[in-house]
Amino acid sequence: MKKPTLREVFTIPNLLSYFRLLLIPLFVWLYLRAQSTRDFALAAVVIGVSGFTDLFDGRLARRLNQITELGILLDPVADKLTEGAVIFCLATRYRWVVALVVVYLLKEGFMTVAGLVMLRRGKKLDGAKWFGKVCTFVFYLVVFTLILWVEIPLGLANALIALCTGMMLFTFVMYARVYFYMGHEKDY
Incomplete structure (x- = not known):
């Protein structure tokens, strides 16, 4: 990656991605x-604003012709750090979130290593796949429910966490399959 210019x-x-990174500690x-x-609702609003800006940064990049190598790297980093922070925060209230943490770390660790291996071979994933998008949707639906519904019955909370x-496990397997076929130069 070449050194980005100030304009890039x-x-x-990219400013939206920086903003999302700043929202994490908040x-x-x-x-x-x-x-x-009210306190939990405020936390949910921050995540909502983060998700809203994430929804538009890619569209704006394409519409304004502002796609940069830095942005291609920055956007998923902001996404994963946000998701990780949310999962670890939820783990302080819900014991079963630990399983989600383990699967999340395995999936993201695999995606990072596999992505780097493919990059060294001159290949890269062509954007998020449908199952990754569905996983993100389910993740945020569950997260908002767990943050906003302070008195959620524990059984329902555990069922949502299991879902x-x-x-996430399904998505991990599907991406592993995609990377396997990429490594063997087959169509996926």
């Missing part, structure tokens, strides 16, 4: 100190 560093989509602080429904963990 400060594109509108969310963690709000969530970990939350004691009332999210299962979806």
Whole structure:
């Protein structure tokens, strides 16, 4: 990757990614100190704003012709750090989130290593796949439910966590399959 110019560093989509990175410690602080429904709602608003900006940074990059190598790297880093922070915060309230943490770390670790291996071979993943997008949707649906519904019955919370963990595991397997075929130069 060549050194980005100042103009490439400060594109509108990249500024949105920087903003999302700044929202992470704010969310963690709000969530970990939350004691009332209002406090948890504030934490959810921060994650909502982060998700909203994530939704538009890629579209803006394409529409404004501001796609940069830095942005291609920065956007998923902001996504994964946000997801990781949310999962670890939820683990302070819900014991079964530990399973989600393990699957998340395995999936993201695999994706990082496999992506680097493919990059060294001159190949790269052509954007997020449908199952990755569905997984992200399920993740945020479960996260918002667990953050906003402060008095959620534990059985329902555990079922939602299991759903999210299962979806993440499915996505992990599907991406492993994609990378396997990429490594063997087959169509996937």
